[in-house]
Amino acid sequence: MQSSLSLSLSSSSSIVTRSDRKVLQGNTFFAGKCSITPRSLRFCGLRSEVYGLQYSNSARLVAASLNRRHLKKVSAALSDNGTPSKFDYDLVIIGAGVGGHGAALHAVEKGLKTAIIEGDVIGGTCVNRGCVPSKALLAVSGRMRELQNEHHMKAFGLQVAAAGYDRQAVSDHANNLASKIRSNLTNSLKALGVDILTGAGTVVGPQKVKYGTDNVITARDIIIATGSVPFVPKGIEVDGKTVITSDHALKLEFVPDWIAIVGSGYIGLEFSDVYTALGSEVTFVEALDQLMPGFDPEIGKLAQRVLINPRKIDYHTGVFASKITPAKDGKPVTIELIDAKTKEPKGTLEVDAALIATGRAPYTSGLGLENINVETQRGFVPVDERMRVIDTNGKSVPHLYCIGDANGKMMLAHAASAQGISVVEQVCGKDHVLNHSSIPAACFTHPEISMVGLTEPQAREKAEKEGFEVSVAKTSFKANTKALAENEGEGLAKLIYRPDNGEILGVHIFGLHAADLIHEASNAIAMGTRIQDLKFAVHAHPTLSEVLDELFKSAKVKADVSSPVGEPVAA
C-alpha cells in the first residue's frame, strides 16, 4: 500500500519539479500554470498510462532513492536537452498529437534530446478536433438529456422548467476546452525542453528529416506520428456547412432539424447523442447489416435498445451513401443510397445536414516515405509489432518508427501514446512490445459504452482455434445500488473469460460511467491478474465499481487463487 503511494507521489512530483524549474527561471506565466500542467496530462489519460505500463512491468516497489536519482536525471536532461552526439537530436517526432506528445514526454524522461515537428497546431486531432471538444459537447448533451427527461426528474421528485440551450455558448465551451488543453500540452512540451519545430515534416533519407521549406535535421531515431483525417468516401461532397465531417461538427455552427449521420461507429454514435439531445432528429446510414459494428453484439443490441430506438433516430442498414450533395439554392441535402451488396439504388434521403462519420484515413501523404523505400498500404504506414516501419522488401527500416493512427493498428489517442512510449523504451535499449489487447476503448454516449479485449464472437473463434473453453458472465446495473440511486439502472457488464485458468479475454460495459469503470478490467488484463484473484479485491459500497465486483464474483473459475492476495502488508 505504502509503496504504491510513494510511487504515485514520485511520478507527479517529478512533473511538478520540472515546472518549478521554469518558475525559478522567472517564467511567471508558467507559475500560474504549473499546477495545471500535471493535471492536464492526467486529463488526457496519457501520463497515468505511462506509469502504469512502466511500473507494472518492472519492479512495483520503487525505492525512494531510485526516485531521487530519477529526478536528477530529469533535471540534467533539462539543462542541456540530452547528451550531444553526432546527430542534431536523439529523437525527432513528426506530429505533435497525443501520440507524439506522449512519446516526447517519455523521451525527455529517458534523457533523450528530443524535437517534435508540427505543421499545424499542437495537440493534433484528439485535442483540437476529436476526443476533447466532443467530450465538451457530450457533457452538455448529458445534462440536457437529464433535464429533458421529465419522467426521470419526477422520479427524483425534482421539478424543472423547460430546459433550453444557447448554441453559441455550447460551441464556445467546446472551443475553450480545446484551446485550454492545447495550451497545457504546448506548455508541458516547452517546460520539458522539447524543441517544437514548426512546419510539415518530411523524411528525406535515413535518420534525416526536413521541416518547413528547407530546414534539414538529423536524428538518431525518428517517430512518425502524423495521425489521421476524417475519411470521406468518394461521391460525397463536403462543403463544411451542410455536409460536414467531425471536424466541422465539433464547432457546432448550427443544429439542424434533421441530420443524417453516415456511419454508426463511435464517432457517429457520439454525435447522434449530442444532436438528439439538442433537438435534432437523426438518420443513420450504415453500410453493414447492423448498427454499431465493432461492438460486442449483445452490447450493441442493448445499446440500440437504449441509445437508438427510444430516441428520435431512424436508420438504414446495409446501404452505402453513394452520392451526397450539399444543400444549395433552397434544396435540401440529398443522399443517394445504394445497396451495399447489390449496388442497386435504395432511394434518396433529403435532410438538412449530413455528417460523414465513416472512419478516419491516415494522414501520411507528403511524408517522403518513397525516399526510404517504404510504401503505404491504403495510406497506412506498415509496421511490425514494435512499431518499426517495414519497407517494400519486408525489412524493417532502422531507426524509423510509426505510431498512432498513421499505422492503423488501433486508432485511439491513448493507444498512440502507449505505442510512443513503447518505442522510446526500445530506443533506449529496452525491448518492449505493447499488449494491444489491454487497451480499453470507450464511447461517450449516455449511458457510456466501454470495452477491452475480445468480443464474445472473437473469443469463441479464438477458443475454437486454440482449443480452450470460453465462459461468459454478466451483471446488470439494475442490481447496483448506486446506479439505482441515480435512477440509471439501464446497463450491462459482460465478462468473457477462460474458466480453466481465470484469464480475462474481454470485458464490455454499457451503463452509467462505463468509460471510467473499464480500467479495473484493462489493468487486470495488462498485469495478467486472474479473476480468481480479483474476486478478493474490495470495492467501496455503494459505488458503480461494484458492478464489476459482482461480475468477477459471478465468474466460475476452476483454478485456485494464484497468489496470496490477502496477506497483510507490513508498514
Added chain:
Amino acid sequence: MAHLFNSTLTSSSPSLRRFSTVSKPSLNPITTTRRKMRIQAKIREIFMPALSSTMTEGKIVSWIRSEGDKLSKGESVVVVESDKADMDVETFYDGYLAVIMVEEGGVASVGSAIALLAETEAEIADAKSKASNSSPISTAPPPKSDPPPALADLAPSPAVATTPAAAVVVASAVHPASEGGRRIVASPYAKKLAKDLSVDLSGVVGSGPMGRVVAKDVEAAAMTVATAATTAPTVGAAKPAPVPGIELGSVVPFTTMQSAVSRNMLESLAVPTFRVGYTINTDALDALYKKIKSKGVTMTALLAKATALALVKHPIVSSSCKDGKSFTYNSSINIAVAVAIDGGLITPVLQDADKVDIYSLSRKWKELVDKARAKQLQPHEYNTGTFTLSNLGMFGVDRFDAILPPGTGAIMAVGASQPTVVATKDGRIGMKSQMQVNVTADHRIIYGADLASFLQTLAKIIEDPKDLTL
C-alpha cells in the same frame, strides 16, 4: 390450465433458457408437473423463463421474431424484462414461431406460456387454432382490443374515441418533397410516431421544411382520425370499417394531448354535477339565420350570443367554484365553444359575448377558428371561458350530455334542430323546428332552479331572437 393442451399440445421442458451461460435452476414447478403427461411433442409452448431467483413475472420487451418465422435452436426469440435486467431469451428447439400469446408490453408470470412453437410449417395453423381456443394464460397483456370505456360525451374531448373506428379519409397531400406523392419524406421522429400511433404517412400533410412530414403533423393526423372516428358514426353515414393505417388490436400510448384530456376528465369526477334539459323552438332563429347568413353571421355566433344574453340575467350560471369553499361571479361573460381541429380539440373563447354585436362576434369567431387551425391561439384565447358550448347538433346528434370542464360552472350541449310534430295548446297539431339543449352544471354553486330559469330565458331569446341582432 394444463388440460387445455394435453391432447396435442403437450408441453415439454421449458423451451427457453437464458441467453447467458450463467446457469440457474430454471425449471419451474409448472413445467415439471406438465412433463408427466408428455406425449409426442409437436407443438411446444414457449414459457416465460425465470431469469433470476427473485423473478415472479416478466414483461415482454419485444419479440425479436414474428409469427411464422422459422427458428433454429439457440436463436433469440424474445426480449424479457425481469426485475433485474432485460434478457434475450432463446429457443431450445428448431421450429416455427406459430403463435405469440403475450404481446409486446404484456406481462406473464414465470412458467406461463407466451408463445407456441410448431415443429413444422404445417402445424402452424394447428397451433393457431389451439391458441385461439385457449385464452392466453397468465396475467397477459393489458387489454388492448377493447375500445376505450365509453365516456360521457364531453364535447371538449371528441378526441376520446368512444366508438369503433370508422372509415376515415385523412386529408391527403402532395408536397414538393414527395415528388408528386411517389415518395414520403418524413423525419425520423415523425416515422416513429406514425408507427406508434398507427398513422399512415401517405395521407399526412407535411408542414416541415420543403413539405417534410414532422412529428406534429403525425400527431395532428392521429387526432383527426380519432376525432373523426367519434363523429363519423353519429352522422350515420359509414358502416364501421377498419381505418386504414390503424392496426386493430394494437395498444396505442396516449399522446401528450390525450394524456391532458384524460387528466382533465378524471379531475372532473371530483365535481358533483347534474343535468337539466330543455326543448327550444328554433323556427324564428332559423329564419333570422337565413336572413343574416349572407352578412357572415354563423349559427355558432348566434347561439353564443343568445347564451351570453341569457347569462347576463343569470350570472350564477356563469360563475365558477375552484376551491370548494367559495365561488366567483366572473366579471365578464366569455363563451367557450368546443371546436374539433387537426390534432385535437380546443375551446376558443368569445370574450364579452354579451356586449359584442353579432357581426363582430361572427368575425371574431372566424378569426379564432382560423387561428385554432393554425395552432396559433394564445392561452387567453382558449382558457378564459366562463361557460362552454358544445354543439354536436351540426352532426345530426339530437341530444347528448357533456362533462363539465374543471374550473367552470356549466356547459351546454346543443343538439340538432329538427322538424318535429308538436301539439299546441289550442289543440292543433303542427310542425315546428325544435332543438334539445342539455346543461351540465356544478351543483355546489348552481341549483336546479337556477338552470331552469336560465333555460327559460334562453328559450325566450331564441324563440324571439330580435335582441340578438341589436
